[in-house]
Amino acid sequence: MDALYDVRIVDGPVAVVCWVLALAGLGTLAVLAARPRKDPWHRAAIICLGAVVAAAAVTGVVHWLLVDIGNVFPEDLPAEVLVASGFGVLGVVLAVAALIRIGLARRAWRLRVFAVLSAAAMALLSGQLINAYFGLNLTVADLAGVSLSHxxxxxxxxxxxxxxxxxxxxxxxxxxxxxxxxxxxxxxxxxxxxxxxxxxxxxxxxxxxxxxxxxxxxxxxxxxxxxxxxxxxxxxxxxxxxxxxxxxxxxxxxxxxxxxxxxxxxxxxxxxxxxxxxxxxxxxxxxxxxxxxxxxxxxxxxxxxxxxxxxxxxxxxxxxxxxxxxxxxxxxxxxxxxxxxxxxxxxxxxxxxxxxxxxxxxxxxxxxxxxxxxxxxxxxxxxxxxxxxxxxxxxxxxxxxxxxxxxxxxxxxxxxxxxxxxxxxxxxxxxxxxxxxxxxx
Structure with missing residues (x-):
């Protein structure tokens, strides 16, 4: 168990796994959002471009609400944090688009699960990147609070x-x-x-x-x-x-x-x-x-x-x-x-x-x-x-x-x-x- 607690989460294998899962999730969501398969590939590109624009807009609005309206932070958040946050939002936007394209058919439940898991993978990388930027939780023990419990x-x-x-x-x-x-x-x-x-x-x-x-x-x-x-x-x-x-x-x-x-x-x-x-x-x-x-x-x-x-x-x-x-x-x-x-x-x-x-x-x-x-x-x-x-x-x-x-x-x-x-x-x-x-x- 101690070996697990010592695993670093800001870099190394954990960071690589987060990237692999997130990129696989991005690809999966792009394909699902472009359904059905008879659609040309340029449709997927257009959907992804629209999702990027929507994610950037949502991230910008949320940042404005937090900083300029809600006064949660007295300064603008760093650009690196906004980009990482936007990637997580992109996963949500693509997942919504994919779920709409998939529809409510009972036989498509596996596709809906894939869409949700793919968005979660992108959100995981978003959180990992934000944590790595600030450098607060470096290991599993830090994240779990083990280092403080003793x-x-x-x-x-x-x-x-x-x-x-x-x-x-x-x-x-x-x-x-x-x-x-x-x-x-x-x-x-x-x-x-x-x-x-x-x-x-x-x-x-x-x-x-x-x-x-x-x-x-x-x-x-x-x-x-x-x-x-x-x-x-x-x-x-x-x-x-x-x-x-x-x-x-x-x-x-x-x-x-x-x-x-x-x-x-x-x-x-x-x-x-x-x-x-x-x-x-x-x-x-x-x-x-x-x-x-x-x-x-x-x-x-x-x-x-x-x-x-x-x-x-x-x-x-x-x-x-x-x-x-x-x-x-x-x-x-x-x-x-x-x-x-x-x-x-x-x-x-x-x-x-x-x-x-x-x-x-x-x-x-x-x-x-x-x-x-x-x-x-x-x-x-x-x-x-x-x-x-x-x-x-x-x-x-x-x-x-x-x-x-x-x-x-x-x-x-x-x-x-x-x-x-x-x-x-x-x-x-x-x-x-x-x-x-x-x-x-």
Whole structure:
């Protein structure tokens, strides 16, 4: 069973099988839609061309409804995702055409089954391509949630009072360390904010299990939207990345806490205190104090970094700009220049601030970067070379932060789009910058 769970679904044999089944399904639907057989082959070509046009139109309309009307996504979806989605829609359109041509005759039930299975094969490839683009679920285990089911809750023995701690700079590295860190879950109470958050994930590096714990740096991570905190565990391969970092630094790595400022996969609080929820207060007044009280970590802001992907990257920039007393560094992977609920900025202001543009603008990072100096802070911005919109926004953020005194580093992940693979390529550069800042390089 473990061998099955380890099978990759974004490439390799699984991807080949998906392509073979989908192309066979496409051919089958083209033939069925051109029935009866006495029809000339050019009829099949015309039907397929019409189906392609119809699928493109349906995909475009659905995208418009999701982005421009429903505000499900604040940005246009990547072209690769739209093309993959359109292929799945094409299967449905061809299947409908085929079923109409086949008719309701009882003896034709096998053909109807073939039509439905062929459309399902095309939809399977569509889903596989979308998942491969974002790079969220890489294996069967990821898709089935197996990699998360074994994570235990944080127990009292791992909390700060359990053992005495030492400042990291004065800590004597121990030879008695585990080879790997541990992942735990934790429900962080929303005592001050009242915000309804999902459980957090906590990574504890090998050094955390030393006879005397060092006060370790903290990496506060935020997932994208739509998304879940577990995305950093699955798509972000957080344990693997930090274990490798720890192996290169004598068992030392940051304590990483993946938090939830949204409350559900589809919610978007913009990491602000608005009528949509007090998510900023949750992070600032609940999460940060809880981490300092319950975990063996450093308290100084210079040893704290925020990081995130897309929505989470935007949130990390917001925390750096507005709360430098809490976080001294930020890793913004595909961050937006300002938080958004909709592609139309006016809609964002209407939905969250009842149309009060001044109230919204008083809370965006640009305002805080412009209103005071941020000397001594570090900001790492990364985007995929194919992700032109977020690359442009990263340059805007970089200019605003640099003008305020922030040390800014930009990274372009060659050949990548808006995906976890982009983070995989950018992550080592960002962590190396933090390591030097934390004195563990």
């Amino acid at each position: 994570i235990r809750p944080l127990d009292a023995s791992l909390e700060r009072p359990a053992r005495p701690t030492a400042a990291l700079a004065a800590w004597n590295r121990s030879d008695v360390l585990p080879a790997h860190g541990e992942l735990r879950t934790a429900k962080i109470p929303a005592t001050s904010s009242g915000f309804s958050a999902r459980p957090a994930y906590v990574y504890l590096p090998p050094a955390y299990f030393a006879p005397t714990r060092p006060e370790l740096p903290v990496l506060l991570l935020v997932p994208g939207q739509p998304g879940n905190p577990s995305d950093w565990i699955v798509g972000g391969r957080l344990r693997h990345k930090l274990d490798r970092f720890a192996a290169d630094h004598g068992g030392v790595a940051p304590v990483a806490v993946v938090v939830d400022p949204n409350g559900s996969p589809s919610a978007n609080t913009m990491c602000m205190d608005t009528k949509l929820g007090r998510s900023e207060s949750y992070l600032v007044q609940d999460v940060v104090p809880w981490v300092k009280e319950h975990l063996s970590v450093a308290a100084d802001a210079s040893m704290w970094a925020a990081g995130g992907f897309s929505f989470g990257g935007t949130c990390s920039v917001q925390l750096l700009a507005k709360h430098p007393e809490l976080v001294g560094s930020a890793l913004g992977f595909a961050a937006e220049q300002e938080p958004a609920l909709a592609k139309d900025r006016a809609k964002t202001i209407d939905l969250a601030f009842d149309g009060d543009a001044a109230a919204f603008e008083s809370e965006v990072p640009e305002t805080f970067f412009a209103s005071r100096r941020h000397d001594g802070l570090l900001l790492f911005l990364a985007a995929g070379s194919r992700d032109q919109d977020f690359t442009r926004q990263a340059k805007v953020i970089a200019g605003q932060a640099q003008a305020s005194g922030v040390e800014v580093h930009e990274f372009s992940a060659d050949g990548e789009g808006h995906s976890w693979e982009m983070i995989a390529k950018a992550w080592p550069s960002g962590l190396d910058l933090l390591a030097r800042r934390w004195g563990i390089a």
